[in-house]
Amino acid sequence: MTGQFEMDIQVGQVIPPLQRTIRLTDMVAYAGDRPARDRLGGGPMTEGVAIVEVAESDLGVTNQTILGLQTQAITRALADAGLTLRDVDGLATSGISRFSATQLADWLGIQPQWTDSTFAGGSAYEMYVARAAQAIRAGQATTVVISFASNQRSARSRSLAGVVEDHTPEAQFETPYAPLYPISYYAMVAQRYLHEFGATREQLAEIAVAAREWALLNPKAFRYGAGPLSVEEVLAAPMVSSPLTVADCCLVTDGGGAVVLTSSERARDLRATPVEVLGYGERTTNTSMTAVDDLTVSGAAGAVTDALARAGLTIDDIDVFEVYDSFTITVALTLEALGVCGRGEALDFIQGGRIRPGGQLPLNTNGGGLSYCHPGQYGVLLLVEAVRQLRGECGPRQVAGARTALAHGTGGIFSTHATVILGVDR
Amino acid sequence: MNLPPVPAPDAVTAGWWEATREHRLTVQRCTACSRPQHPPRSICIHCGRTDALRLDDAAGTGVVDSFTVVHRAPFPDLEVPYVIARVRLDEGVICLTRLTNADPDSWRIGDRVRVDWIDLPDGRALPVFVPAPAEPPR
Numbered sequence: 001m002t003g004q005f006e007m008d009i010q011v012g013q014v015i016p017p018l019q020r021t022i023r024l025t026d027m028v029a030y031a032g033d034r035p036a037r038d039r040l041g042g043g044p045m046t047e048g049v050a051i052v053e054v055a056e057s058d059l060g061v062t063n064q065t066i067l068g069l070q071t072q073a074i075t076r077a078l079a080d081a082g083l084t085l086r087d088v089d090g091l092a093t094s095g096i097s098r099f100s101a102t103q104l105a106d107w108l109g110i111q112p113q114w115t116d117s118t119f120a121g122g123s124a125y126e127m128y129v130a131r132a133a134q135a136i137r138a139g140q141a142t143t144v145v146i147s148f149a150s151n152q153r154s155a156r157s158r159s160l161a162g163v164v165e166d167h168t169p170e171a172q173f174e175t176p177y178a179p180l181y182p183i184s185y186y187a188m189v190a191q192r193y194l195h196e197f198g199a200t201r202e203q204l205a206e207i208a209v210a211a212r213e214w215a216l217l218n219p220k221a222f223r224y225g226a227g228p229l230s231v232e233e234v235l236a237a238p239m240v241s242s243p244l245t246v247a248d249c250c251l252v253t254d255g256g257g258a259v260v261l262t263s264s265e266r267a268r269d270l271r272a273t274p275v276e277v278l279g280y281g282e283r284t285t286n287t288s289m290t291a292v293d294d295l296t297v298s299g300a301a302g303a304v305t306d307a308l309a310r311a312g313l314t315i316d317d318i319d320v321f322e323v324y325d326s327f328t329i330t331v332a333l334t335l336e337a338l339g340v341c342g343r344g345e346a347l348d349f350i351q352g353g354r355i356r357p358g359g360q361l362p363l364n365t366n367g368g369g370l371s372y373c374h375p376g377q378y379g380v381l382l383l384v385e386a387v388r389q390l391r392g393e394c395g396p397r398q399v400a401g402a403r404t405a406l407a408h409g410t411g412g413i414f415s416t417h418a419t420v421i422l423g424v425d426r
Numbered sequence: 427m428n429l430p431p432v433p434a435p436d437a438v439t440a441g442w443w444e445a446t447r448e449h450r451l452t453v454q455r456c457t458a459c460s461r462p463q464h465p466p467r468s469i470c471i472h473c474g475r476t477d478a479l480r481l482d483d484a485a486g487t488g489v490v491d492s493f494t495v496v497h498r499a500p501f502p503d504l505e506v507p508y509v510i511a512r513v514r515l516d517e518g519v520i521c522l523t524r525l526t527n528a529d530p531d532s533w534r535i536g537d538r539v540r541v542d543w544i545d546l547p548d549g550r551a552l553p554v555f556v557p558a559p560a561e562p563p564r
Contacts (some may be wrong), residue, residue: 018517038476092542129514158499160498160499161500161501162500166433167436169439169465172432172433172443172465173435173465174522176430176432176552177510177522177523177524177554178430178496178499178500178501178508179496179500179510179522180493180498181468181497184494184496184510187494188492188494188510188511188512189492189495191492191493191494192491192492195535197543233456238497239497240497240498241494241495241497241498241510242494242495242497244494277453288522289512289522290464290465290512290520290521290522293520295491295492295512370503410546
């Protein structure tokens, strides 16, 4: 009976494309071949801001510190971009300490004129892209670094109970029952979803199976070389919080990444192919396990709708999808929010290899949080893979001719939802 | 049943926890718009009033909205498996809770439940839910 969330979805506010305020740059090649793009007036709008480089830190089990891993990712990205820390005047990060961006600035020895440490779990990095684009367009920053890293596997810092703050309502009304956080919430979503739509755990397992297939093509993936995963293996894996087994849950690894943004204009003078920020959107829905009335509806739909509207694209225009796969069920709800299939149809939709390598819907092409890397706030690595796909750098897992990519982050317990749409002119 | 410690009530939740001492389950309701909410807050999430909230006794019955059987203990000394659930009270709000007094694997979404209490060392009690007979014919 929480009204607010339902209302949010029903009203489905559509933000008009920012045609007047955004320079179309010289991406005329986009106007091209697709009816949807023609209908929308000749191509996607860019925000006038581009990602100029991305990098990963070491991944897996690193025995490094958080700031050490951050340093790896940031210095690798800047070096590849032909930039130095002296060029960086904007910084966005979280998960380091209470003063995350401040801490990182101090560590790097810089004094940025813009920072953001919005704490929104795994979707924060997609939110940072939006805020960084706005800061760059407003002239508050010229070159922004977005980064994240965690050493949660080597440091054994992950707890099944999650982090509970005693002064929150959840500490009084939820934690006393000892739910696993966040697993038990996603488990209740899965239970409700399977019940409501008559779907099966076997069908849900396909999401983990497909992620493994992609990971087998990615030498950086934690499960690279682990061999394929079968539906039977997913179902037979140890149960954690029913109906989710260990194999329905993302990995717990170290890892991190960095993303460097600047104006599209400045990006053209740099080394690598700029990847334009075409659109973004977000929704924030809940911290408690009881606020959302219908567990099978995710706030992702609003975020995706806004991002597509800003980009002047439809979902059919997207070539590659990188969506947060904290759990198999996360992907099912997100696919429905994306509008690639109807409500309750995701698990039918993905059968027959549709999201596996070579399938019609290239999804989580690095192997995802399920089989590649999951350092806790995986959102930054969604952006890393989206950019690499758009640059054609992905070797055997490359999606041929990918020119548009959608990255969608989900944080907390389906709490925060943020979408970024990226495009490249090639 | 081993449970984690329950934090002390605060200015907003004191009345709700006080009622549990008498095994009364309450739901906060706004007297201005008459809609319920849970957990108790200092503002009505439906109409925004801050001066019209009161705690009403709930019927103590509801239906299982969803549940999960937890097989890995998040704290030491916690016995598994146990059942975490969202119960939709007949008043309309959803509570996070435990389902007890039945085989963990026997629960189904839509099951009717009624409140039961686990007494806490400080005199408060924690509401959990147990199987209830199906609704009597009207």
